[in-house]
Amino acid sequence: MIPEAGDIYCVYVERLRSYAACQVTHIKQPESAKGKPLAAVLELDWLGDAPPSESELRQMKPLICNYFFWNDRIDHSYVDAVVPAGYTKVGSLPPLAEEEVVSYGSWDTGGSMARQRNWEAIAPKLRQRFKEAAQDRAKVDVGGRSLSRSTSAADEDLLRQLSDLSELEKLPCLTRIHADTLSEPLLAFIAGNPFIIELQVSHVEGTDLDLSACRLNRLAIRPEGLRQLTLNRDMLQLTLTGPASPELRIAAEENGRWLTVHNTAKLPALIGLDRLGGLHLTGIASLDLTAVVRRFPALRELRLWGKPGTLTGVDSLAALPELRRFSTYDLFGFTGEQFPGPDKLPRLEWLWMTSLPAEAAGPIKACYKKQAAAGLDLHITKARKPEWLAENLDNPFRDWDGREHISAANARKAASLYKKTQSALRSLALRSAAAGPSDAAVREELEALVAAYTETFNRMDRRGSFIETVEREEIYTVLTDLLQNFQAVGGQADIDVLVKLFDSLRDY
Structure with missing residues (x-):
């Protein structure tokens, strides 16, 4: 409507x-x-x-x-x-x-x-101090660094320079803390500051972490070693940046009803979140939705990203009566007939499926056509045929195929360039491992490959400007991944030097 x-x-x-x-x-x-x-x-x-x-x-x-x-x-x-x-x-x-x-x-x-x-709900005096500092560009000395009073984030570099965490009180607008280690003094500071709503931490002292006195909305944590994690009532997003112990027990408001968990690749056990409201899984190679539904039967949001990957048990979504939002990206292995119809998912409000089997895309889109007219946010795009998947499974530029401002020809050229560069680097790695790091011929050939890679994209962009911020980052990431793989198989390379060469040659 x-x-x-x-x-x-x-x-x-x-x-x-x-x-x-x-x-x-x-x-x-x-x-x-x-x-x-x-x-x-x-x-x-x-x-x-x-x-x-x-x-x-x-x-x-x-x-x-x-x-x-x-x-x-x-x-x-x-x-x-x-x-x-x-x-x-x-x-x-x-x-x-x-x-x-x-x-x-x-x-x-x-x-x-x-x-x-x-x-x-925060004390008026504290709110007033925050507002005054937010408009104040005056500098204060914190840990030997000159920072604006309106600074909103403290990272590990700053924390490492502090002899006393009370120095952070000079920054009334702090809302984010990014730390390597969450010590007891730092936890006490966060608990005493109602404006800190985001915490990112790599290591926790001890096996139990109690955040119930904090006002955090978002937590990114490497849970290795943790056995008990108690979240505060305002927590909305929990990102696990490493593997969690199968014994990890998480206490959250209403057993996680208002919480969304982000995890990579595999389904975490997460004891205690029996009413988990949202789950985001990335880097999926293979996932059985039956296990997801069995573990988290109260999900209202489920978002899945493949690397690409295979998704099975799609029909089990019908056992999620509260599901409102569902999306997949680069996931295959299911048909349209297996996907539950609107009568099985009566509360669905948002259905986005991108890069999915062609045999599933058409039937799902047709099945939910009436619901889309009635308010369902429906996007079923980039239907992929089996031959496309076979050709693009290892193509990091596969998402360019179907991207609105990128032509099919440029998507194919990018894929071809990746395969060509990957093959050349594999051959060169064998010679490099035998020749050693001082071989000038290997270094020259590496530089020539990086120059050819860069210039190909320069020519493509000159013919019709299409490389924007996202594409620029993707081109860079693919190159660095190729060079890191070159090193992983025994090739000798100074990646920093090669990346600088790439930056000096690119026109986009």
Whole structure:
């Protein structure tokens, strides 16, 4: 359903245990035939136990946000113009905001209201100190470094220079800590600072970690050695940056109902998260969804990325009655007939599947066509035939095939260049291992391969500029991976020197 300017919608927000409301202020029509209309959505300052009455509707006004670095701003963003399932139109008013919309997001009514409430729960004096520092560009000495009072992140380099963690109190706007080791003093500092909402740590002292006194929203941790992890009630995202012990027990609010776990490759055991709300798995080579559903039967969001990989047990998704959001990327091995239909996933609001079997793409898209018209956010793209998969399984540029601004010819050239460079480096590695690190001929040939790799992309981009930030990073990453693999099989190379050569030669 496409809304009209002025329409007001409400939706029940489970975390707030209330209805929240938003207004569509205007519709932005697409600039191209392939584009889709966007709706400018404004979050409103209203919560209720039931949809708003007529009198409440007439008193609606924008939510004014001043949490963290927001300064009396409204939450007003462009989103997909199709109204999601679960949203109910309750009336219409002249647009309550007419300012130009410059941000893009998704339907998240109630999100800013929750963040504003959490902000207002912090002591007023602390909030005032934060706001004053956020506008202060004066420098303070912290650990021998001159930093702005508005600095929001402390990394390991800074922490290592501190003789006393109390020096961090000179930075009232700290919201992020990135540390190698989470010591008891650092944990105490984080627990005493309500503004620190993100922690990234590689090592924890001891086998138990209790964060219940903190206000963290996001935690990235290497869990090696941990047996007990107690999360605070505000925790929303837990990223495991290494393997977790099968004995690791995690305590979270409502057994993880509001938590999303990010993990690489394999399904973690994570004892204690029996009502886990979200799971993101990356780098999948092979995954049986039956095991996922059995372990986490209350999932509301499941997002899966292959390297590419094989996905089996797709029919078991029907046993996730609360599933709202599901996505796959570069995953194969299933058919459209195996994917549950809308009657099995009645609460599904968001279905994105990219780079999937052609035999699955068509039937899934057709099956959910009516739900898409009714508000399901449906994107089924890059249907792959078996011959494509066989040809591109080891092609790191496979995602270029089907990317909107990249031609099929350029995608093929990139794949061909990768294979050619990989083959040449494999042959050279054998000679390099025998010749030793001082062989000038090997060094010259390595430099010639890097120059040829770089110049090929230069020529491709000159014919039709298409290499943007993402592609530039991908080209760099593929080259460094190739050089690291060259070293891994016995080749002798100074990768830093070769990367500098690449940077000096590239035109994009």
